[in-house]
Amino acid sequence: EAGVAQSPRYKIIEKRQSVAFWCNPISGHATLYWYQQILGQGPKLLIQFQNNGVVDDSQLPKDRFSAERLKGVDSTLKIQPAKLEDSAVYLCASSLDPSFIAEQFFGPGTRLTVL
Amino acid sequence: DAKTTQPNSMESNEEEPVHLPCNHSTISGTDYIHWYRQLPSQGPEYVIHGLTSNVNNRMASLAIAEDRKSSTLILHRATLRDAAVYYCILRDVAAGGTSYGKLTFGQGTILTVHP
Numbered sequence: 001e002a003g004v005a006q007s008p009r010y011k012i013i014e015k016r017q018s019v020a021f022w023c024n025p026i027s028g029h030a031t032l033y034w035y036q037q038i039l040g041q042g043p044k045l046l047i048q049f050q051n052n053g054v055v056d057d058s059q060l061p062k063d064r065f066s067a068e069r070l071k072g073v074d075s076t077l078k079i080q081p082a083k084l085e086d087s088a089v090y091l092c093a094s095s096l097d098p099s100f101i102a103e104q105f106f107g108p109g110t111r112l113t114v115l
Numbered sequence: 116d117a118k119t120t121q122p123n124s125m126e127s128n129e130e131e132p133v134h135l136p137c138n139h140s141t142i143s144g145t146d147y148i149h150w151y152r153q154l155p156s157q158g159p160e161y162v163i164h165g166l167t168s169n170v171n172n173r174m175a176s177l178a179i180a181e182d183r184k185s186s187t188l189i190l191h192r193a194t195l196r197d198a199a200v201y202y203c204i205l206r207d208v209a210a211g212g213t214s215y216g217k218l219t220f221g222q223g224t225i226l227t228v229h230p
Binding site for chain 1: 147151156157158159160161164200202206217218219220221222223
């Protein structure tokens with residue numbers, strides 16, 4: 001079974017530029033998550049999708065971050081404009097459903113460096 | 116989400132058992148205990164979860180205290196591949212709305228395995 005795919009794996013940009021990350025979840029997984037992991041910390045949930053609808057975006061900085069999940073499959077996360085503090089690993093995860101026992105499968109992440 | 120407390124780091128020797136503790140003194144009756152781990156440069160991966168009874172799977176065992184205020188993840192024979200950050204997470208089965216399915220990661224325990 002193919003895992004969660006993410007691209008690019010690494011990205012370096014200057015502050016105030018824009019950047020986009022792509023995620024392809026495991027086939028058949030209805031729930032998709034984007035996490036931000038700053039160096040030395042645990043991942044923090046940014047946004048959760050159920051199919052193509054947003055379930056939780058309470059920690060998404062909406063003035064600069066946006067995300068969409070077209071047709072309930074692939075998803076993109078965009079930052080515009082980027083700030084220095086956005087340097088982090090952005091992890092995508094998916095699960096069959098959003099239940100409390102459903103295992104979340106994580107992709108390898110995209111490491112963003114903002115200069 | 117209820118808070119968990121884990122040691123910052125632990126060390127073990129290869130092929131010896133490892134006991135990773137987690138304190139969750141404010142756990143509620145509807146909180147499930149989940150463990151994830153994150154190998155270097157990878158996304159987190161599911162290890163095990165439980166509610167009240169001890170649980171075993173191919174990766175590890177989970178021992179839950181009778182009062183549920185603490186739990187221990189047991190790796191029966193540590194290998195070099197088990198070197199990772201281990202996260203103990205509480206997930207509330209009764210949570211609705213935006214908390215549904217959410218994983219709230221803490222700092223975790225950095226496990227070092229010596230050859």
